[in-house]
Amino acid sequence: LISPSVTDPSPTHTSKQDPNPEENVMSPSPPLTSQQNLKLFFFLSDNDKAVIGFLVFLILVTSLALLFVLYKMFLLKRKRSAEDEEIPLTRIVEPIYAEGLVEAYVSKIADESRLFMDEFQSIPRIFSNYTIKEAKKQDNQSKNRYVDILPCKYHSSFHKEISINNSSCKPKKYIAAQGPKDETVCDFWQMVWEQKSSIVVMVTRCEEGNKIKCAQYWPSLDRETEIFDDFVVKIRSEQHCPDYTIRHLILNNKREKASEREVTHIQFISWPDHGVPGDPCLLLKLRRRVNSFKNFFSGPVVVHCSAGVGRTGTYIGIDAMIESLEAEGRVDIYGYVAKLRRQRCLMVQVEAQYILIHTALIEHNQFGETEVSLSEFHSALNTLRQKDGSDPSLLEMEFQKLPKFKKWRTFNTGSSEDNKKKNRYSDVIPYDFNRVLFRLDIEGNQTSDPEDEDEYSSDEEEESNEYINASFIAGYWCHKSLIAAQGPLPNSMAEFLLMLYQQQTKTLVMLTDCQEDGNDYCCQYWGDEKKTFGDMEIEVRKTESFPTYVRRHLEIQSTKVSRKTDVLEVDQYQFLKWKGRGLPENAQELIEMIRVIRENGNYDNSRMNRNIPMVVHCNNGSSRTGIFCALWNLLDSAYTEKLVDVFHVVKNLRKERQRIVETIEQYQFLYTALEGAFPVQNGAVKTPPANDTTQVINETTALLDEPNSTSGADQKEAEESKAAESSEQEAKESSTAEAPPAEGEKPSTTNGPAATVEL
Structure with missing residues (x-):
């Protein structure tokens, strides 16, 4: 506010020149008093006074507004604190590490x-x-x-x-x-x-x-x-x-x-x-x-x-x-x-x-997270297989983390004195919670809706005294879409056929020979002519031999039911390339048979077929059967979501039946099979194309319309009868494999399988 051009109007001031100007310039000016500052303010113009007044007013208003906001924030914070503390927690629970x-x-x-x-x-x-x-x-x-x-x-x-x-x-x-x-x-x-x-x-x-x-x-x-x-x-x-x-x-x-x-x-x-x-x-x-x-x-x-x-x-x-x-x-x-x-x-x-x-x-x-997308599967598998000296690989460590689920469920029915003789092995007995139930009274059972399978209540379980060594296995789409069974014994042939009949099974997978290395793995439940076991009859209507498997078209009927409409038609696939206690020499041969089953059974397009349980058996219903069921579920996931989770699939299977995927070799086989099923071409994983149509072709009916071909008593006779046709069949099969029918994602329809999921 002080300007050097303003002079002091005091009467003591004179205009007389100072004789010593240099000394006068260097001497400090005396400070102005408050009275002098007030006098100077009155010398300002009106505009200067207005600006100063506005600035003072603005500072005061801003200060008051800031104080008001701070006060409101304080009140709001106190209010929130009071509201949160109004109902305090009555316990102190420490965080869990x-x-x-x-x-x-x-x-x-x-x-x-x-x-x-x-x-x-x-x-x-x-x-x-x-x-x-x-x-x-x-x-x-x-x-x-x-x-x-x-x-x-x-x-x-x-x-x-x-x-x-x-x-x-x-x-x-x-x-x-x-x-x-x-x-x-x-x-x-x-x-x-x-x-x-x-x-x-x-x-x-x-x-x-x-x-x-x-x-x-x-x-x-x-x-x-x-x-x-x-x-x-x-x-x-x-x-x-x-x-x-x-x-x-x-x-x-x-x-x-x-x-x-x-x-x-x-x-x-x-x-x-x-x-x-x-x-x-x-x-x-x-x-x-x-x-x-x-x-x-x-x-x-x-x-x-x-x-x-x-x-x-x-x-x-x-x-x-x-x-x-x-x-x-x-x-x-x-x-x-x-x-x-x-x-x-x-x-x-x-x-x-x-x-x-x-x-x-x-x-x-x-x-952790063990799920892998198909696009990253090969790189992830390479990482899992890498080893550092004597340390286990990540794949081996993943297998070691699998829970064994020993005795986590009861199996009282299968271990009872009356039923022990119906078990081929004493260490593979179905759990009570998911064992397959059936009755000797079969009148009308075959016409039931497969979607009503959960209606088999606990009351019916109490009434059912029949036992068979077989377990329901959860599939990818349905809670009971698979049945894992042991190879039938002489005293359980009728029960085995009755189970197929009451479950209305359309597909039966056999993963053993009847005898291997001198050991009895499965009783032959089919023959050249019609066979009768108890009240059940079975007849082979057609046999087709391929290099790696035999396909038989079976008809099963109860002697208590005479109607032709009550004849059950079953396609049996017997895999021929699995010997001893080892693994298939070529994983892709098993994958190819699965592809044929999916195609012929219309499992990709038909919700009804997915709900009808497919029966899979080997000698004990666990070792080879478990690998097949795991691959079936993994391929379903890969085709639908382009994702696979080997660890989770095996873990779930172990919950449902004993001795499934017991060794690291079996676990590695699943990865190897997937690796071959989805090869890398031009830097990308090759997957089957998505379905373009929902048209269903009933190939089973077409087969029945043809004349019956030679039927064999066992797999050797069937192979001999088809030896001349093997090369032709292989060529035909290869041509089909080059352009397989759509097996990709499910068609986008509002009536999709999501509505029938069971838990």
Whole structure:
């Protein structure tokens, strides 16, 4: 404010020249007093005064505004703290380190899961007292599927004046939402658009137990396009897998020109109506599929079931805790569930879901991710095979991690005194939970729907005193799509044929000779002429010999049923190149026979055929049978999803029957077979083409229309009778193999196999 051009008007000042100017210049000027500064202010112009006043006013207003904002932030923080502490946790549960997951689980699951129950019930069902006035407004009440599950305002997503029942989980990585109702489908898509979400995870069916759980908010393949107010949803593709369906959608907003977004919709369909999935690997696989579609720029992942709390909270909990386990080496499941409930009430709704999070983490921590895409299979296999000196290879270490599941289930029926004589080997007895049941009363059984196989209740099990050494094996598509059986004994021939008859088996696979190295591996249950065993008759109608296998067309009938329509037609495939206790010399010969079975049995296109169990037997129903079943499931996965998981397939088979894939050589054989089935050509893995048509050709009927050819009593006679035709058959088979019929992905239809998955 002080300017050197301003003079002091004091009367003591004189204009007389100083005799010593240099001394006068160097001497400091005396400071101005406050009275002098005030006098100087009055000498300023009006404009200068206005500028100074405005600056002073601006500083004061800014200071007051800053103080007001800080005060409000303090009040809000104190309010949040008070609300969170209003219902404090009654227990302190320490985080679990990775190496202690199994020990913690074992201690908590003991005594009928008492510790799990106490721990889960100590988490308040509803934490926060944030207002739910918006959700309770008259206009929004119809948008809530359940009156007791409402989003609080602090965590709700509000779009203009639209409210939808959902909650964003901090830091907005997920949106937990209820299943859209017909009234909220438009709101749902507006939320997806505004939040820039590119993935929607649906953990329910639209209808379960005759109850509507969620509206279908996407178009079917028949309609292709659906319009919901300002949003146009188109379906680009739909892929059906056993446990989930992946849909690629295109979302357009009419109000924004030239705007189009891709949304991946993944619907998990294997959650049972009651309880939780029995295998946590199903949810781990779902998580891998979801993560494969994530990108850095997309918004939060939308997860919903019906209410948006139970299954939704379980999936979010598993995903978040796996990330925590990988980043920190420990997990706080108890604390995270409490955190979820602070943001949305009742997240992880029941104790079984809370336990499922623990088992999923144990599975992930113990075994890791062993799934490999076909495009990376060869490079991954090379890595697994590499050895460093005397240390085991990664492939050997992977095999050593396989659980043995010894005595994890009971086998009381097969080990009873009455049934011991029906077992070929004392160390391979079917478990009680999945042994094949049948009755001597067969009238009308053959006409039952194979999809109703689960209706064979526990009451029927008590009434059934018949026993056969055979186990149901879960296939890729269906829970009971395979039956692993021992080679029939003289005292079990009738039961073996009766099992085929009652299960309506269309395909029978035999992996042994009747005798090998002087040992009896299987009684011959067929012959040149009709044979009778008990009440069952079997006749060979046609025999075809090939270099590596024999195909016989069998007819099985009960003497108690005289109707021609009750004759069961079965195609038997006997593999000839598996001798002794070793492995097939050429894995591709076994793969080729599997390809022929898939083609002739129409297993790729027919949902009905996949639901009818295929019977596979060797001498004990485990060693060779286990390898065949593993390859069958692996090829199904490869053709459908372009993915294989040898470790997981073998682990599941070991749960269902003893002595399956016991040696490292058998385990390596599975990898070798897949390596040859999907060779690398021009830098890419060659896979069969996708099906272009769903036309079904009944080759079995065509064979029956032909004249009967020579039938053999055993494989040697059959080979001799066809010796002259071997080269011709081989040439024909090779030409067929060069251009096999479609065996790729399943056709994208809304009536795909996903609707018949059993758990």
